[in-house]
Amino acid sequence: MSESTQPATVQNTPTAFGWCHWHEGHADGVRLIDVIEQGSGSGITTFACExxxxxxxxVPFADRP
Ligand SMILES: [Zn+2]
Structure with missing residues (x-):
C-alpha cells in the first residue's frame, strides 16, 4: 500500500490574491467584503486587502454575525 506523504499546509487565515476595490490595485490576502445583489445576472462583489x-x-462578509 503506497501512501503519498504530502505536507499538510493548513492555514488559519486563507489569503487570496486579487483586486482590492478600495485602493484599486492588486493585493495579497484580499477578503470578500460585500455582495451587492442585482436584479438580474450575478451580483457585484467587492474585495479589500488587509x-x-x-x-x-x-469587516469581511464571512466574519459578520
Ligand atoms: Zn487595498
Whole structure:
C-alpha cells in the first residue's frame, strides 16, 4: 500500500490574491467584503486587502454575525 506523504499546509487565515476595490490595485490576502445583489445576472462583489480593511474599518462578509 503506497501512501503519498504530502505536507499538510493548513492555514488559519486563507489569503487570496486579487483586486482590492478600495485602493484599486492588486493585493495579497484580499477578503470578500460585500455582495451587492442585482436584479438580474450575478451580483457585484467587492474585495479589500488587509491594510484597507484596517484603514476603513471593513469587516469581511464571512466574519459578520
Ligand atoms: Zn487595498
Amino acid at each position: 491594510p484597507c480593511r484596517g484603514v476603513h474599518g471593513l
